[in-house]
Amino acid sequence: xxxxxxxxxxxxxxxxxxxxxxxxxxxxxxxxxxxxxxxxxxxxxxxxxxxxxxxxxxxxxxxxxxxxxxxxxxxxxxxxxxxxxxxxxxxxxxxxxxxxxxxxxxxxxxxxxxxxxxxxxxxxxxxxxxxxxxxxxxxxxxxxxxxxxxxxxxxxxxxxxxxxxxxxxxxxxxxxxx
Amino acid sequence: xxxxxxxxxxxxxxxxxxxxxxxxxxxxxxxxxxxxxxxxxxxxxxxxxxxxxxxxxxxxxxxxxxxxxxxxxxxxxxxxxxxxxxxxxxxxxxxxxxxxxxxxxxxxxxxxxxxxxxxxxxxxxxxxxxxxxxxxxxxxxxxxxxxxxxxxxxxxxx
Numbered sequence: 450x451x452x453x454x455x456x457x458x459x460x461x462x463x464x465x466x467x468x469x470x471x472x473x474x475x476x477x478x479x480x481x482x483x484x485x486x487x488x489x490x491x492x493x494x495x496x497x498x499x500x501x502x503x504x505x506x507x508x509x510x511x512x513x514x515x516x517x518x519x520x521x522x523x524x525x526x527x528x529x530x531x532x533x534x535x536x537x538x539x540x541x542x543x544x545x546x547x548x549x550x551x552x553x554x555x556x557x558x559x560x561x562x563x564x565x566x567x568x569x570x571x572x573x574x575x576x577x578x579x580x581x582x583x584x585x586x587x588x589x590x591x592x593x594x595x596x597x598x599x600x601x602x603x604x605x606x607x608x609x610x611x612x613x614x615x616x617x618x619x620x621x622x623x624x625x626x627x
Numbered sequence: 628x629x630x631x632x633x634x635x636x637x638x639x640x641x642x643x644x645x646x647x648x649x650x651x652x653x654x655x656x657x658x659x660x661x662x663x664x665x666x667x668x669x670x671x672x673x674x675x676x677x678x679x680x681x682x683x684x685x686x687x688x689x690x691x692x693x694x695x696x697x698x699x700x701x702x703x704x705x706x707x708x709x710x711x712x713x714x715x716x717x718x719x720x721x722x723x724x725x726x727x728x729x730x731x732x733x734x735x736x737x738x739x740x741x742x743x744x745x746x747x748x749x750x751x752x753x754x755x756x757x758x759x760x761x762x763x764x765x766x767x768x769x770x771x772x773x774x775x776x777x778x779x780x781x782x783x784x785x
Contacts, residue, residue, distance in 0.1 A: 456698065457698050457699070458702070459705070462674070462702040462703055463629075463632045463702070466670055467634050467638060469674055470635070470666060470669075473666045473670055474645075477665075498641055499637040506633055533631040534631075535628040535630065535631075536628055558629060
């Protein structure tokens, strides 16, 4: 979408600035927290806040309706990855009960310029994604949890995100209100 | 493989809320803003190198600033800087009348106190980008009425 007279591609610049800023954030968190688990938790929390807002944009863009089953949900999550990160992960490794599946992808804009130093083994660099998924799904009454089981940045051949269905959320009245 | 534009906005607001505790009522956030500025500096310093690697060298300081105000600004903030002024002695004032990171906040005076937190990142981006182009400077920003903001850049000559 280069404007006439502009030689920079706005989409690309935005994407790269996002990547670099996320990197700056992770390295700041590594400095701020002593424990790497706290960094992972903080990233997840930030992702949650992003997901809660992102779902509105997703629904507006796709006009998507209710999911019939969890396989349907899986496809919609896949669409989300395509829309927002420009990658199409593979849906695979369904559990027999159909309540758990994996998304596999090899690279993503988040990790584009990233190399993890040796002392960062406990760091889940992309943990923001698990938060985004939890936040976004919670807003459409789905309670899910997800975790990275393989990570490209740590020498695995592929990044694998395992997503598990927990329950459907019912509309609940806040405590203390009738 | 590009990240959608909205992600940068959402990430930016997470950065802001990371440095500003949610219950900050009083206006004592100056110390934390330097972290936010540093995020920007870091990213600006790195991205400008990627963006300008195939460009001819800028003729002079003013040309560099013109590039920042037009191509660079519009690729990130969706519009050019509305007004660039300089005294030709190393002071530049960049004015954006509809700043992207303020555009989703209500206008009026209610949230004016929070505005510095939403432009600190960009002050850093400017300082970082200019630093990597060989211009060391001080960047201060002011918001008088949302969503407009002004960046004052003072070039440090040694």
